[in-house]
Amino acid sequence: MGNQEIERKFLVCGYDYKTQAVSHSHIQQGYILSSQGRTVRVRVRDDKAYLTIKGPAQEGHFGRYEFEKEISLEDAKELMKLCEPGIIDKTRYLVPCGKHTFEVDEFYGDNAGLVMAEVELSDENETFEKPAFIGMEVTGDKRFYNGHMRKMPFIVWRGTIPKEYRHIELE
Secondary structure (H helix, E strand, O other): OOEEEEEEEEEEOOOHHHHHOOEEEEEEEEEEEEEOOEEEEEEEEOOEEEEEEEOOOOOOOOEEEEEEEEEOHHHHHHHHOOOOOOOEEEEEEEEEEOOEEEEEEEEOHHHOOOEEEEEEEOOOOOOOOOOOOEEEEOOOOHHHOHHHHOOOOHHHHHHHOOHHHOOHHHO
16 A cells, blocks of 8 residues: 655764664665656665655655555566666664654765755654754755665765765765
8 A cells, every 4th residue: 555655854964873773774776767756666675675656746745655565685686677777875774763763874885975864754744853963954855865866976966065964984
């Protein structure tokens, strides 16, 4: 079954997220389609694989339709061969804060130096507690969508964000 995904994205300051994380996992994902806000993604997360379809966000809103289905690792490897160029490679840290869990992604390759946090909400107006490492909000900024970063990686435009959000030692 599909559902509405409502998330907010933020840049991350410092490295406190690593000590506050309750778990982490390695993720590689490729895109079969990434156009006009629609994506068809193949993701391998540690030893599991998923096929995800996302619709475009409605103008002025955070939410968008998402369908996700677990698939076999063998199918994921075959589907990765169909993906557009540019694989996203990252470690995801899960950091609880208040009633929510922030997903903090530390990127590698051409996106090294970027660390971003997301929080999923049940409602666009839902309030949430922010951990101290949360910085500038980038919700809705296309540069920070994984599908866009595989085409236009962080290495190309990192100079456009404030220095405190560039994790140089990851580069």
